Amino acid sequence: MSTLNEADFASSLERVAKVAAQHAQDVDSRGRFPAESIEALRAEGLLALFSDTSVGGMGGTLEHAARAVERIARECASSAMVLCMHYCGTAVIEKLGAESVRREITAGKHLSTLAFSEQGSRSHFWAPVSTATKVDGGVRLDAHKSWVTAATDATAYVWSSKPIGSEGASTIWLVPRGAKGLKIAAAFDGLGLRGNDSAPVVAEGVVLPESARLGADGAGFDVMMGVVLPVFSMLNSACSVGLMEASVGRAIAHVTGTKHQHLNSSIADLPTVRAYLSRAKLRADAARCLWQDSLAALATGRADAQLRVLECKALTNECALEVTDLAMRVCGGAAFRKESGVERAFRDARAGFVMAPTSDALYEFMGRALVGLPLF
Ligand SMILES: Cc1cc2nc3c(=O)[nH]c(=O)nc-3n(C[C@H](O)[C@H](O)[C@H](O)COP(=O)(O)OP(=O)(O)OC[C@H]3O[C@@H](n4cnc5c(N)ncnc54)[C@H](O)[C@@H]3O)c2cc1C
Missing domain, CATH: 1.20.140.10 (Butyryl-CoA Dehydrogenase, subunit A, domain 3)
Incomplete structure (x- = not known):
């Protein structure tokens, strides 16, 4: 049960939808990130909709998140899909992330996304072929991610790899977008969702502390x-x-x-x-x-x-x-x-x-x- 105020939620959503509608055609024709709608979501506190009240979030349910994505998709599906991916990443961070990151999300300072799909295993995201290897000072990640929504605008990627050493198909990480060795391979110029900024991301020798892991090794x-x-x-x-x-x-x-x-x-x-x-x-x-x-x-x-x-x-x-x-x-x-x-x-x-x-x-x-x- 959520305690958020339904009337406030509905009017916040309408204000964001108005902004999304204003810029949707330009976002699509220029294939640019829908910065105005994401800023409006941030200003209304809706980037924290799916975060718990204990870390300053709105404590919305999955149904609230779904209503938010549906309303915005009517005006600008690119904005809606960026929001969809943000809430997906948030769900993982809420469950397994550090409190400091959860608070960054509720403060509107952290846009999340998923980096699951890979060049090697393609749409079979449950079977990553990218690797995580123990090295001095942490873990080394190497990957060819094929599509990451909001690749150039997300704060960090919720990322999959093969486990370091455990049984299991995968391990999940939180990889900061600016990590050394990470490269956004190409700009997105797609048929649809052109403002989605869904780009391939390559990791070559990205070294992170083991604390960047979300959950147990092999539990991905x-x-x-x-x-x-x-x-x-x-x-x-x-x-x-x-x-x-x-x-x-x-x-x-x-x-x-x-x-x-x-x-x-x-x-x-x-x-x-x-x-x-x-x-x-x-x-x-x-x-x-x-x-x-x-x-x-x-x-x-x-x-x-x-x-x-x-x-x-x-x-x-x-x-x-x-x-x-x-x-x-x-x-x-x-x-x-x-x-x-x-x-x-x-x-x-x-x-x-x-x-x-x-x-x-x-x-x-x-x-x-x-x-x-x-x-x-
Ligand atoms: C706009 C956009 C945004 C995206 N954003 C993200 C993101 O943020 N994060 C992320 O991780 N990924 C993202 N993706 C990637 C997406 O989730 C898929 O992994 C990707 O679109 C699959 O394309 P592919 O060419 O690799 O498919 P392939 O795996 O090459 O599939 C080709 C064809 O084979 C079929 N096929 C594959 N497996 C099976 C099966 N088991 N049974 C029957 N048929 C099968 C498929 O249906 C398809 O018709 C995004 C994709 C798009 C288009």
Whole structure:
């Protein structure tokens, strides 16, 4: 149970959403970091939404974090995904990090993210091939991370490697962005989420004290599956749900506000257009319902919570592909214009599905769960 003030939370969110909306088109067209919305989140205290009150945080629940990501995604999905990754990193730091770092987050001085995906094991983030080796003065990290959201703006990366010596698939670290030997390999120039700053990061001989480890050596898999996956699944889904909400709204506004003058009728007078809109709305609402039910399953510890975590990301990501495609269709050529916001949501929605675990991997995991096979 959270004690945060719901009315204050809702109005803070609206103020941030307004800032995100103002800059979304520029962020997308220049492929630049959404500095204004992240600053607005910081100013409203929302970077500390998912931190405990004992360290000065807002003490929000996963449902609050999901609502925040969903609301911002309606305006600027790049900002929403940066926030999603910040809350994922925060969840790990809250559980396993030093109190000083937790307090940096609540003071708005620490933007977090995940550095899990690697060039070697690609979307199979649970099996890092990067290494951690004991050396004089600490631990040496070497890695080719393939995608890190907010790579140039995060304060530190929640980072995975093979264990130093223990059994187990991985170990988790907190790696400061400025660590010697760390290089952001390339700027991000992507199809969608262009303000996401998702760049490859290379570590060559980065030496950190052993105290930079988050949890026990070899215990990374449990952190990934037990702490990160439920949060990431719900927040990544929130981004898809927000994109669908915005797309349906923009499509309705366009078809009701645009005429074929020679016929004196609006686009909305076409039955085919109305049928496409209905399909889009059905998909968006079905996805929202499963997302809300999954959040409830996690909050109450329901027996089907684990299955819901897998289902929710797959369904919301897939529905977002379809809904944004339908919005493009009903808005016609007008949707191609950048200022419509329709094509931006169409491009942004493509990312959720390829973010790991990808939909295809989720189908495999769900199938295994359904027939009683072990997931790995
Ligand atoms: C905008 C953006 C931001 C990102 N931010 C981050 C971040 O902050 N931190 C981070 O760690 N990562 C991040 N990622 C990386 C992301 O989580 C994935 O790891 C990455 O997109 C996978 O791409 P790949 O080419 O390596 O996939 P590959 O693993 O090469 O997959 C290629 C294809 O094979 C399929 N496939 C793979 N495994 C299976 C399986 N077991 N069963 C069935 N099909 C399978 C996939 O579905 C896909 O269609 C980001 C990605 C994007 C696009």
